[in-house]
Amino acid sequence: MNRTFALILILLALGLIAYNVTLVDFENPIQGDSTIALIGIVASLCAIVLMLIFMTSKKIDKKLKK
Template structure:
């Protein structure tokens, strides 16, 4: 998996956070479409964290291989 692919995944996850944010109804946050929106936002945030960990590991790998 390349760094470019990771950045594309982060961009898609960010777009999905915005889209799912529009589904939220703060009066009934844990019911219906709001619950689906919350699950989507949580999954997208997890994806971003995983991709950031991947990018950090790639940076470490590059530094170790240079020595």
């Protein structure tokens, strides 16, 4: 997996976060579709964190091989 693919996945996750924020009812955030939207936001944030960890590990691996 190269860097551009990882960046595309991060951008898609950010897009999903933006979409899910529009679905959240901030007056009742734990009822109905708002709960599903909050789960989607958390899942997208987890995907971003995992991709950043993956990119960092690739950088470390590249430096160790030199």
